[in-house]
Amino acid sequence: MSLTLQTQHPQASIAGIDEAGRGCLAGPVVAGACILPETYDLPGLTDSKKLTAARRETLYPLIREQAVAWAVGVSWPGEIDRVNILQATFLAMGRAVRALKVSPCFLRIDGDKTIPVHALGLSVPQEWVVGGDGTVPAISAASVLAKTFRDRLMIKLGQRYPGYGLEKHMGYGTQVHLEAIIRLGPCPMHRLTFRGVRPEPAPQRQASLI
Known part of the structure; x- marks a missing residue:
């Protein structure tokens, strides 16, 4: 799944890449890719995790309007369970990059790994950039795109699968979420291979030596 928009066509473009939702128990992992122009007006742009939801919502349309190109890529729970979360994150990133309407000449990825x-x-x-979501504007923009797109999606999924509070905790492993999984069982948006969702084996008792 991907969503794209373009506004300009430079000859050489560097794309920032980041993800959202990697550590969640439910919902997809979403990757953002963004190419920013040389000059832009995105006040307060930084790592999406350091921004309020309201601030991200303000930046979201501004980034899409001013970006040379932007895209998001998605990997759903079934794929996450099948290939593992790291590989699913890479797949989402690849989808975001390929969906860009302007071909990037270089990628800068937040974290400590490049995309296979x-x-x-x-x-x-x-290249990978540790802490790039707070130091590289294109990565920061990708971070805001991924986080905002995913949050909006989780709100809709919360309406489709009521009772879990997906629209509040966005799929993270809060106590309320864990208790809902125990009470209701997992829904189709849960990652069945993740601790907190998958059934845990009962602890084995040691045989008495007496």
């Missing part, structure tokens, strides 16, 4: 070729599907030079 099999997931990226393109031959593009890339």
Whole structure:
């Protein structure tokens, strides 16, 4: 799944890449990709986790309007369970990059890993940047895109699967969420291989030596 928009067409473009929802128990992992122009007006742009939801909602349309190109890529729970969360994150990132209407000449990925070729599907030079979501504007923009897109999606999923509070905790493993899973069982949006969702084996008792 991907969603794209373009506004300008530079000859050389560096795309920032970041993800949202990797540590959740429910919902997809969403990757954002963004190419910013040389000049832009995005006051307060930084790591999405350091911004309020209201501030992210303000920046979201501004980023889409001013970006050279932007896209999001999604990996759903079934795929996450099948290939594991790290590989699913790479797949979501690859989808976001391939969905960009302007081909990037270089990728900068938040974290400590680059995107494997099999997931990226393109031959593009890339580098990882630890803490890049707070230091590289294009990554910060990608972070806001991914987080805001995912939060909006989780609110809709909360309406489709009531009782879990997905629209409040966005799928993270809060106490309320864990208790709802125990009470209701997992829904189709839960990651069945994650602790807190998958059934845990009962602890084995040691045989008495007497």
